[in-house]
Amino acid sequence: MSTATHADLMSTLREAAQAALAVLPLSAPGTISTVLAVAQAPDLGDEGIAVSANFAGAANGRVTVVVGEETLNTLLMSPEGALDPVDALRPALETVVHALGQCTLEAGVEGDPAQALSQIADGAVAVIDAGGETLALIGLTLTAQPDTTPAPMPSFAPAGTPAPAGPRRTMDLLRDVQMDxxxxxxxxxxxxxxxxxxxxxxxxxxxxxxxxxxxxxxxxxxxxxxxxxxxxxxxxxxxxxxxxxxxxx
Structure with missing residues (x-):
């Protein structure tokens, strides 16, 4: 990735991460302190967790959200019961990808923070801090040219066929999460x-x-x-x- 392209990516990520803060269930209010190369990302320790997903469309790549131990505990001790980190962090993933244009976000995958960041090694990371403590990281990388393949024609079920039950709306999982x-x-x-x-x-x-x-x-x-x-x-x-x-x- 060229220097100019990487600079553009870092600028785009800062704006996208700023918007994602509103739907990121952190343990304390945070701000974007810096955006830097993945190799310079601070270590959140072994007790954090990462959720990553590939996306394609107007841009192709991978987005990752890493949260520390305190935020993970906030999700696990929700008044509604323990929240699945994949579901709880998906709104933040969607917000970042939305900033890139019309993209389809694949299902999120839970993983080890260091391994997840290694998969976006040529990307950028937005660091979210509160009072000098790093709460979360949002990583983004662009891996390919935009997908120009025409979308397949939708198929329609016969009239009267009941619609399949879809997954529970992600935002419903977050309604009882306390935010400052x-x-x-x-x-x-x-x-x-x-x-x-x-x-x-x-x-x-x-x-x-x-x-x-x-x-x-x-x-x-x-x-x-x-x-x-x-x-x-x-x-x-x-x-x-x-x-x-x-x-x-």
């Missing part, structure tokens, strides 16, 4: 000297005007904006805008 929701009024940057000078009564100015909507984040991903209200003496937020991936922050 954060409401952010604003941000600012301060030097260490300014931080040490803070005392009770100090005023810290934020980068947002009074009356501006607050951001609603799920696992660090912006999903909505709203206004702060009071309900039964508790703070709450009234949603005024849903933020789509296309709209951005």
């Amino acid at each position: 929701v954060t409401v952010e009024l604003g941000r600012t940057s301060m030097t260490v000297q300014d931080l040490l000078a803070l005392t009770p009564g100090s005023v810290v100015e934020l980068d947002r005007a009074a009356g501006s909507p607050a951001d609603v984040l799920v696992n660090g991903q912006l999903i909505a904006r709203g206004e702060v209200v009071v309900v039964d003496e508790d703070y709450a937020i009234r949603i005024t805008e849903i933020v789509t991936p296309e709209a951005g922050a």
Whole structure:
């Protein structure tokens, strides 16, 4: 893979992984800290797990999601019972592949993280961190030219034939998974000297005007904006805008 092509892959993966954060059931809110070559990927240890799947269509290749021990435990201790990592991580795989265009994603395969990453050795990896700790990796590689073979004509069953029972919808498995929701009024940057000078009564100015909507984040991903209200003496937020991936922050 040429340097230019690899740079394009890393840029594409960063955008796709950012979108996948909203459906990735992590043990804590995470952010994309960096995108790098697979050989430079941090080691999540022997207790993590990887789920990989090939895809074909507008692009051909393989996508892999690796989660660490804490996130794996979150899936195994779901209120709905232990979740199959293949099913629980498939929405993240689908989100990454969707960023490449019209592609068909094959069934996911569970495996050892190191072995799974070795199968995308010429690809790129997005590193998801929280508080300096690596929570997950999302790997992507393109292995062939786009598939231009015409799709076969669909076959139709005779009228009255009952439809075969399909697999349980993947998102249904995730409905009871706990995710952290954060409401952010604003941000600012301060030097260490300014931080040490803070005392009770100090005023810290934020980068947002009074009356501006607050951001609603799920696992660090912006999903909505709203206004702060009071309900039964508790703070709450009234949603005024849903933020789509296309709209951005």
